[in-house]
Amino acid sequence: MAEDAAKEVENLKVDGEVADVVNPWEVTTSSATGVDYDKLVERFGSSKIDDELIARIEKVTGKPVHHLVRRGIFFSHRDMHTILTLYEQKKPFYLYTGRGPSSTSLHLGHLIPFIFTKWLQETFNVPLVIQLTDDEKFLWKDLSIDEAYRLARENAKDIIALGFDVNKTFIFSDLEYMGQSRAFYRTVCRVQKCVTFNQVKGIFGFGDSDCIGKISFPAIQAAPSFSSSFPEIFNKKADIPCLIPCAIDQDPYFRMTRDVAPRIGGKKPALLHSMFFPALQGAQTKMSASDPNSSIFLTDTNNQIKNKINKYAFSGGGATVEEHKEKGGNCDVDVSYQYLTFFMEDDAKLAEIKKTYTSGELLTGYLKKELIGILQPLVAAHRERRQKITEEEVTQFMTPRKLIYDY
Numbered sequence: 001m002a003e004d005a006a007k008e009v010e011n012l013k014v015d016g017e018v019a020d021v022v023n024p025w026e027v028t029t030s031s032a033t034g035v036d037y038d039k040l041v042e043r044f045g046s047s048k049i050d051d052e053l054i055a056r057i058e059k060v061t062g063k064p065v066h067h068l069v070r071r072g073i074f075f076s077h078r079d080m081h082t083i084l085t086l087y088e089q090k091k092p093f094y095l096y097t098g099r100g101p102s103s104t105s106l107h108l109g110h111l112i113p114f115i116f117t118k119w120l121q122e123t124f125n126v127p128l129v130i131q132l133t134d135d136e137k138f139l140w141k142d143l144s145i146d147e148a149y150r151l152a153r154e155n156a157k158d159i160i161a162l163g164f165d166v167n168k169t170f171i172f173s174d175l176e177y178m179g180q181s182r183a184f185y186r187t188v189c190r191v192q193k194c195v196t197f198n199q200v201k202g203i204f205g206f207g208d209s210d211c212i213g214k215i216s217f218p219a220i221q222a223a224p225s226f227s228s229s230f231p232e233i234f235n236k237k238a239d240i241p242c243l244i245p246c247a248i249d250q251d252p253y254f255r256m257t258r259d260v261a262p263r264i265g266g267k268k269p270a271l272l273h274s275m276f277f278p279a280l281q282g283a284q285t286k287m288s289a290s291d292p293n294s295s296i297f298l299t300d301t302n303n304q305i306k307n308k309i310n311k312y313a314f315s316g317g318g319a320t321v322e323e324h325k326e327k328g329g330n331c332d333v334d335v336s337y338q339y340l341t342f343f344m345e346d347d348a349k350l351a352e353i354k355k356t357y358t359s360g361e362l363l364t365g366y367l368k369k370e371l372i373g374i375l376q377p378l379v380a381a382h383r384e385r386r387q388k389i390t391e392e393e394v395t396q397f398m399t400p401r402k403l404i405y406d407y
């Protein structure tokens with residue numbers, strides 16, 4: 001981002017207060033409890049996922065909603081009611097999500113949208129396309145084209161290791177698929193024609209000194225929202241609606257996409273937005289792959305996991321045991337508790353922990369031990385599954401082809 005534009009975004013004021021910074025490149029807030037998500041919903045013009053929507057999801061799917069929704073981690077949406085109506089009417093839609101491959105090893109935060117996407121795919125039984133934006137990382141980072149593509153394939157292994165079904169899932173690298181698919185490039189061009197430089201300046205803060213690759217990139221992230229980009233999967237149908245699970249920082253891309261959709265004869269994509277996965281140091285910022293001590297990586301050993309949590313996980317507990325017993329712990333800022341809400345499946349146990357930590361009965365050390373006990377086996381199992389993924393399997397997932405669905 002150009003410096004001037006970055007400053008402008010940083011100093012954005014809403015109602016006289018300095019607003020949280022939330023864009024695809026930066027997430028920061030001055031508040032220890034993290035980004036004010038209610039204000040974000042208002043600012044972005046999305047809708048909160050409320051009890052009524054959750055009840056409808058459960059009614060339509062006939063099963064309890066995923067704990068990431070129940071606990072408010074996926075907290076915002078656009079047009080989810082439309083998707084549920086399509087599902088009730090047995091009409092088709094598909095899922096689209098993605099990842100910018102900037103490092104070899106993913107961290108825990110990267111898993112969240114994919115874990116939830118897998119649940120969505122299993123629940124609704126629909127095709128899934130996963131965009132690896134190696135072109136984006138080439139343009140934004142100090143990476144060669146070859147390295148960016150290599151990282152895309154490496155990241156695909158982590159995604160595949162989560163257990164996606166190859167018959168229902170297409171994973172693609174932009175650098176590769178753009179050259180393979182006339183349809184994809186044509187969709188990109190249609191989007192490019194509808195968006196002016198002025199508009200992307202306003203949405204993304206691009207400036208006069210940003211390279212033109214960046215300026216046109218949003219069209220490439222928009223294109224997979226339209227089924228016209230995948231003629232093999234959708235039998236050349238251009239009007240199959242799409243649902244995008246993503247972290248809320250990606251919303252600017254899809255506000256732009258929804259704006260152009262009717263003008264290119266496509267459907268506006270629906271969205272499900274998640275909160276950010278906090279850094280070990282606290283919810284002022286999200287986990288970042290470029291700061292190893294802020295994150296737990298999927299390649300970390302059991303010992304590294306234990307040490308990072310014990311050493312860095314910000315505690316909402318009292319400064320001394322006496323103070324903690326007297327005043328209790330604060331779950332709203334306690335990073336170990338926050339992580340438990342993402343990864344502990346047992347609702348009753350989580351509620352008990354919240355109660356006894358808040359009252360001061362449970363000490364921070366117990367919370368950390370509980371978290372370490374969940375994350376060590378989870379990461380170890382992932383590491384093991386990932387090791388077994390072969391280059392052939394990656395190529396299979398990344399080959400443009402018809403999936404098991406007929407259109």
Ligand code: TRP
Binds near residue numbers: 100246247
């Ligand atoms: N830009 C995203 C990133 O840097 C990657 C991405 C592409 C994506 N398409 C997406 C994320 C759709 C969510 C949904 O991580």
